[in-house]
Amino acid sequence: MNTQRPRTASRRATTSRFSVHHWKPLAYQALLVLAVGLVVWYLVSNTIANLQARNITTGFAFLGDEAGFAIGESAIAYTPNDTYARALWVGVLNTLRVSAVGIVAATLLGTLLGIARLSANWLVSGVARSYIELMRNVPLLLHLLFWYALITESTPGPRQALHLFPGVYLSNRGLSLPWIQGEGAGLIGMALLVSLLLWVANRVWAGKRREVGLGPVLPAGMVALVAACVPVVACLWAAGSLEWQVPELKGFNFRGGVTLSPEFAALLIGLVLYTSAFVAEVVRSGIQAIGKGQWEAGSALGLSSGQVLRLIIMPQALRVIVPPMTSQYLNLTKNSSLAVAIGYPDIVSIANTTLNQTGQAIEGVMIIMAAYLTVSLSISLLMNWYNRHVALVER
Numbered sequence: 001m002n003t004q005r006p007r008t009a010s011r012r013a014t015t016s017r018f019s020v021h022h023w024k025p026l027a028y029q030a031l032l033v034l035a036v037g038l039v040v041w042y043l044v045s046n047t048i049a050n051l052q053a054r055n056i057t058t059g060f061a062f063l064g065d066e067a068g069f070a071i072g073e074s075a076i077a078y079t080p081n082d083t084y085a086r087a088l089w090v091g092v093l094n095t096l097r098v099s100a101v102g103i104v105a106a107t108l109l110g111t112l113l114g115i116a117r118l119s120a121n122w123l124v125s126g127v128a129r130s131y132i133e134l135m136r137n138v139p140l141l142l143h144l145l146f147w148y149a150l151i152t153e154s155t156p157g158p159r160q161a162l163h164l165f166p167g168v169y170l171s172n173r174g175l176s177l178p179w180i181q182g183e184g185a186g187l188i189g190m191a192l193l194v195s196l197l198l199w200v201a202n203r204v205w206a207g208k209r210r211e212v213g214l215g216p217v218l219p220a221g222m223v224a225l226v227a228a229c230v231p232v233v234a235c236l237w238a239a240g241s242l243e244w245q246v247p248e249l250k251g252f253n254f255r256g257g258v259t260l261s262p263e264f265a266a267l268l269i270g271l272v273l274y275t276s277a278f279v280a281e282v283v284r285s286g287i288q289a290i291g292k293g294q295w296e297a298g299s300a301l302g303l304s305s306g307q308v309l310r311l312i313i314m315p316q317a318l319r320v321i322v323p324p325m326t327s328q329y330l331n332l333t334k335n336s337s338l339a340v341a342i343g344y345p346d347i348v349s350i351a352n353t354t355l356n357q358t359g360q361a362i363e364g365v366m367i368i369m370a371a372y373l374t375v376s377l378s379i380s381l382l383m384n385w386y387n388r389h390v391a392l393v394e395r
Contacts, residue, residue, distance in 0.1 A: 062358045071345045073261050084354050091350035099333045102271040110279025117284045135277035143274050148266035148342040158253050167246040175265045176247035179258035263344035275332045286321035318390045326383040330376050347371050
């Protein structure tokens with residue numbers, strides 16, 4: 001009897017302590033949720049009351065009305081007779097276009113700069129360091145204004161356009177490039193995207209087979225060649241009529257190929273040069289995070305410096321590089337909203353025009369927030385998926 005009583009009392013005390021410590025955090029969280037709900041309710045009710053007092057209608061019914069304004073450039077067909085919803089969709093596509101191209105270009109340029117920053121050649125390293133410090137310490141808005149003024153005011157007209165490369169011309173009308181024209185031109189872009197996805201999938205599959213020791217995998221070069229050629233050839237066969245056009249001066253402007261407007265070119269150049277400086281620092285820190293023993297081991301195997309970097313250092317550095325690189329991609333996408341300063345019709349610019357015409361300021365801001373939130377979450381999900389596949393798995 002004497003031995004049972006202390007155990008029973010101990011169990012009761014343990015149960016009592018567990019109950020208190022278990023329910024106290026839940027009570028605090030419930031109070032926090034209640035407080036946030038009350039604040040949201042007050043803000044929403046106060047906003048609705050003020051809108052009703054000023055006879056301002058709310059809702060998204062205006063999206064079906066005729067927009068009535070022109071858009072300088074669009075990835076899809078658009079006329080002023082189209083709806084506000086289509087105009088906003090044009091803005092979303094314009095934002096996605098400059099963001100996608102900017103992310104790819106900034107990654108390539110930033111990676112080269114990050115590697116050059118660690119070069120044993122003092123001239124290469126010094127130039128890369130000077131570039132990085134200069135670009136990082138100048139506000140992005142000044143980058144955009146500088147490049148826009150340089151393209152529109154300091155470059156000649158189409159008749160005296162600067163011939164940069166074969167078929168590439170720069171004038172105050174924009175940057176003219178050779179491009180594929182025809183009904184199936186859009187399919188080529190989709191084919192290249194499919195090729196890239198196939199190549200990435202093969203790399204992930206090959207890495208998993210190596211980890212578990214399942215034997216040889218398909219050669220990366222052959223897979224890359226097949227992944228690049230097969231979808232493109234299939235699209236060319238399906239499209240039927242495609243033509244490679246080089247810009248030619250006809251009259252007062254270039255015809256053929258594709259011409260990037262001064263606004264798009266200035267925005268793209270500014271975003272790429274600015275973001276690539278931050279990407280370079282991410283790449284540099286990722287490479288330096290790998291111990292010197294890895295370099296020495298690669299050299300002992302008879303590999304050149306380039307082979308050691310490509311086959312040994314970079315695969316390990318990706319585990320350090322990918323997380324901060326995601327932040328740079330998100331920053332580039334969100335920084336594209338500064339396009340309104342140089343007149344590029346992105347989602348912010350078109351939404352501002354829409355809310356000025358309709359008076360639906362709250363709805364307009366909500367559309368902008370939803371667009372950037374969707375794009376940012378999509379980039380984060382994709383990069384997190386890739387990060388999980390390159391992460392080191394402990395056994």
